[in-house]
Amino acid sequence: MNYEAVIGLEVHVQVKTRSKMFTRVAAGYGHEPNTLTDPVVLALPGVLPVMNKAALDAVIKAGLMLGCDIAPVCKWDRKQYFYPDSPKNYQISQYDQPICLGGGVEIELPGPARNVMGEHKRIPLTRIHLEEDVGKLNHFATDSLVDYNRAGTPLMEIVSEPAMHSAEEAYAYLTSLRATMVYGGISDCDMEKGQLRCDANISVRPVGETRLGTKVELKNLNSISFVRDGIAHEIKRQLAVIERGGTIVQETRDYDGQTGVSQSLRSKEMAHDYRYFPDPDLMPVRVDEAWKSRLRSECPELPFDRQRRFMSQYQVPYTITSVLILDRALGDYFEEAARLAGPGRAQAVGNWLVNDLLREIGVAKTDLASAKVRPAQLAELVNLIESGTLLANTARTVFAKMFATGDSPAAIIEREGLTAAPTDAGELEQWCRDAIAGNPKALAEFKAGKESAINAFKGPVMKAAKGRADPKQVDATLRRLLA
Amino acid sequence: MASALHYQTIAGLSAQLAAGRLSSVELTRAVLARTEAVEGRIRAFNSRDEADALKQAADSDARRAAGRSRGPLEGIPVGLKDVIAVTDQPLTASSKMLANFISPYDATVTAKLKQAGAVLWGRLNLDEFAMGSSTENSAFGPTRNPWDLTRVPGGSSGGSAAALAAGTALATLGSDTGGSIRQPAALCGVVGLKPSYGLVSRYGLIAFASSLDQIGPFTRTVEDAAIMLGAIAGHDPLDSTSYRTDVPDYRTALAGKRGPWRIGIPKEYFGEGLDPEVGAAVEKAIAFYRSQNCEIKEVSLPHTQYCLDTYYIIATAEASSNLARFDGIRYGHRAADVTDVEDLYSRSRAEGFGAEVKRRIILGTYVLSSGYYDAYYLRAQKVRTLIRQDFLNAYQEVDALLTPTSPVPAFKLGEKSDPLAMYLCDIYTIGVNLAGLPAVSVPCGFTTGGLPIGLQLIGQPFRETELLAIARDYEQGHDWHTRVPSL
Structure with missing residues (x-):
């Protein structure tokens, strides 16, 4: 039975x-x-x-x-x-x-x-x-x-x-x-x-x-x-x-x-x-x-209602919203940063919040309320990335400094000289050619159909660019040269 | 009016104090001397703190000298029933359970009396936890009636009534759950007022039955009762059952109220069990009011026959719960050499409580137990509503009701060994508590044996001024209240 x-x-x-x-x-x-x-x-x-x-x-x-x-x-x-x-x-x-x-x-x-x-x-x-x-x-x-x-x-x-x-x-x-x-x-x-x-x-x-x-x-x-x-x-x-x-x-x-x-x-x-x-x-x-x-007017939105709204209003994926609703202040932070970042950027805000800010908070054993990065600064960072001014990997460096100092990303970029990659296509193409030439084994594998072999060239390119190259642009250039 | 200081009224003494013809220290010394002389025969006090009383009196004199007199009670020694908390003074409820308990806080009425400048004097005997009608249920021995030392002073506030009658205090406070102020007032020949439920804060009064308990004064005159009531009445944020109402200056308001009154005579209050001499004295009081052009009207309170049963269900139910806190854990009597917590509870309570208290705890526990609640407690509450409605109906036609306070005058110590016979002492007083009404007992004569007789006037909710005015009119036509026992 x-x-x-x-x-x-x-x-x-x-x-x-x-x-x-x-x-x-x-x-x-x-x-x-x-x-x-x-x-x-x-x-x-x-x-x-x-x-x-x-x-x-x-x-x-x-x-x-x-x-x-x-x-x-x-x-x-x-x-x-x-x-x-x-x-x-x-x-x-x-x-x-x-x-x-x-x-x-x-x-x-x-x-x-x-x-x-x-x-x-x-x-x-x-x-x-x-x-x-x-x-x-x-x-x-x-x-x-x-x-x-x-x-x-x-x-x-x-x-x-x-x-x-x-x-x-x-x-x-x-x-x-x-x-x-x-x-x-x-x-x-x-x-x-x-x-x-x-x-x-x-x-x-x-x-x-x-x-x-x-x-x-x-x-x-x-x-x-x-x-x-x-x-x-x-x-x-x-x-x-x-x-x-x-x-x-x-x-x-x-x-x-x-x-x-x-x-x-x-x-x-x-x-x-x-x-x-x-x-x-x-x-x-x-x-x-x-x-x-009077009490009804003081009632906040319930967590699951908020999650549904975040998913529909901001197009933020389920996994990120699941984290955002764990804490009312976190959700409030998200909405504030998303509003400041402007339309279409909420998903990036959510990702940075959940993947980066929360990780740093965990490592530093602090909490959201005392974190030095405030919604306006996170929104600014996301906007610098989305506008192409800042590359994702450079942005991580900037973010670490934001977390440590509470300074705005613009101030950090200015101070550290961390602007986005120079878009000198000729220089980038030369670095790519050098990388391909330096690794005949990977070249042979790629030609034989092993798609992932292309990644072997990217490291030397980034090294030559001192990390300031746009990965998308690197990938596109390499594919053009390998075609 | 007897001329000795200890038998004068608050009103009179207050005038002498104000005029500088008397100091509070002199007055307090006179009361202490009187107490020294007669207390051995009366046993009204559970404890007395002479040094503290004299210090309060000296403080009062200093205030008065500095022009900061606090009113008519300034410097007047007032005794408190030993169920009302006074900081750093014993609070025993006349129980072995609390024999060594010292209160760390003031009851609201205590704080108000201090605020009014009174000299708090002594902790007065009672039936244990206010359960009884003779003060014989005290763990520290009975109080005796100053008019006849072989008789009881009534109860439960017997110490408060006897001290006043003996001249060992100038006013006292008691508490009234089913007649515990009015009945001893009647038996001791003094004025006893039970205010409307909710008029006087219960905070700091050891609870017997929360929905019935009310603190009130014993005084020599109705005017003194008005002075005392004015000092203790009023809304208290520490008591959720305290009524939000403006408290007038009762003494002044009283002077402005004159009859003739419409007085109802409830026929159910003159039946079997009423002592003929008591009945005759009350009839004379009725005749007096008639002679004053008052309208006398027979009324009916048809649910009166259910009062006693209703009272003993509600009062015991609440008491069984209120007294649960006396468990020997945090304070109070704890049995020696206990084996476990059950043993601690049962033996501490078995040793700490007297027979009548145990009887009522058991009865109250029974009526609240699963399966009996509806048949007893819930039904009693419904009957209580009917009893209150009886009174309110009567007040459609009359201003107040007039009855005997007690069916009998003071009885001999040990005379009423049957609990039921004792319960019948309250037959004319408990309906008032069930209905939450104000009522006052005033002296209305003496038996041929020289025992005081009391007249009960029952007023409308929160209309104490009118009630006291009706009582004052009787008092002014008689001199019963000026008589004092020969001690």
Whole structure:
């Protein structure tokens, strides 16, 4: 019998706000333990929560970007359970009226080749709600210590429908979701800092069956690759259990990305009764049309929409646009440089940006924002090449100096005397004749029909021209002489 | 009016302080001396900081000397129920759980009283976590009624009522979730005001039931209640349930409000269980208002019979959640030699909480548990809406409602050992909390045994001025409020 996997993801994303969800103390990462606290965070006797409106704004914005319906009223509930990382022993969350309902995440599956766009799909969302993060426990031999710096940080929970069927789809979902959140400025989604965390619900069923199989929840998947590996591992594990004639037990399992092994944490019998009820300390907040339309106006273009536009508007190929949309600032940089370079030059801008600037940035271990080459300078460089003033290989030298100094290409060319090749056809023809004469073996091979043998002459020509010859012109001259 | 300083009114003392005939230090010393003399018999205080009170009084005198008096409460010693946070002072809720807890922050009402120049004096006893009607549920022992030391002062704000009646404070703050200000005020013969829900910030009040709790004053007179309310009322950005409304100068506004009033008598509040002497005193109060040309009208609050059940579902549900934070992890009582975190929780809470608190946590946990929520909590909220609507309907015809505050006068310590019998003490007061209304208890007579009787007036939402004016009219026609116990 053929089986299919059914996967739903619960993703927690920390909302990037200055202060915490229900009090004024700062939110942050990497501070001394228990320094980002106040009476509210520590749940001292008598304190009350006050909603951080910026966090609600961010979640509504996220919902609008993902096409969710925004609830007319934001209502708060208490989710109750005892654990030392939860100062009140209840978490303020949203139970039966999440702020966002429905919507979906567009994903792209791997294509048949690297330079071919893969299939796009929309993974439907169940809901998005806002809640507060908990603290962090550190376990030692005989006792545990708790750090409440993270406690009370705004946290959104994004729940997908059980609508994915492979580890690759889950991987693509998380990649796309993360890009969307980063684009919207909603979160930095740094998984190492716990800003994005993922739990996966996985079941298998015979192909054609519509009911869901018994699900297993996979927790502690702390990188997007571990999510993919963990899900692939769990699907295999479940299929193996079924093949042995066993049945899947509903449980929560912990997947260790380092060892690639999962183990059971708890079974369903130990499931919590969270005793949800509306938080009487917080009034429901009405979300009206004006509020929503203000936030809608702040929503950026989504990454895949931008990619489609770059491909059609600027004729930039898929592989380059795939890179350009990885980072909103990179795409903005591209559009700025393309605009300055003028019509028909966007593709060259894209190539230089992706192949050269990003490489230099990687080597220098810096980032786009601090790179000295700004869009205007890149546009100028592209225009110098396209107009024939600068040859491609000379341009690389110029670009390296631009990257190092931040000077404009014109200034560098002027300073270094790096103008385009002299177009003295007679001189070039002489260099070509010399090169052919100097390599009878290659000449014989070319005459015998080996097309690539012509390249053997180009090196000496370029050497003679001190690199300033136009390769196209060299090629044309050689072919004329060899004909 | 008794002439001793400790039995005078804020209004009177404030005038003497302003005229320079009295200093805050003198006044505070008089209150400390009175406390020294009678507190051993009353046990109204959980803790007292004499040095701190005298320092505040000296600061107040210095402000006044510099022409920077902060108003009518400047230099007046005010006691706080031990559920209201004061920086660097104990905050125990009369529970073993918080026996050693010192608050690092001020409640909003505390900050406002400091801003008004009051001398904060003492932490007053209560039923543990404000759960009870006699102050017998205190982990530190019961408070006694100054009018009869064998009897309870009522509760849960029994310490706040008894201290005022005993002259060991000149005004006090309590909190009222189901009658916890009004019932002890009635039993101790003082004025007790529960403001509209949302008028006074709850920030810094240890929560019992968030949707019902409200802080309010105990005073000797209605005018003093207006002064205290003026100091503590107002919108607070730290309390999301705080109501955005302009707070008038209640004392001035009060002087301008005169009857005659339209007063409703809810027939459901005069039934079985009402002590005949209490009933007779309240009837006399009705007759008084009639004699003042007020329109007296019988009204019906048909859902009154559901108040007690509704209250004990909502209050316990919220309490079970609010008290979850007392777990021995970050502060408060922690059991010794625990084996793991479960053991830490269960033993710390088993040792730290008293029987009544545990009873309500268990009840509240039950009504919120999966499968029972709809039948209990959700239904109780719907009934609550009906109860509120009953009151609002009545206010179509009348300005205020008049009822007994408590069905019985002060009872003996240990007399009500059955929790249900104790719950019935609040039968006339809890509807007000469920409906979020303001209500005041004023002294309206004494039993033949010499125990105070209280009259409850229930007002319309956020119309405290009118409510206090109606109470003031009664007070001015009587002298019950001038009587003091012989201690």
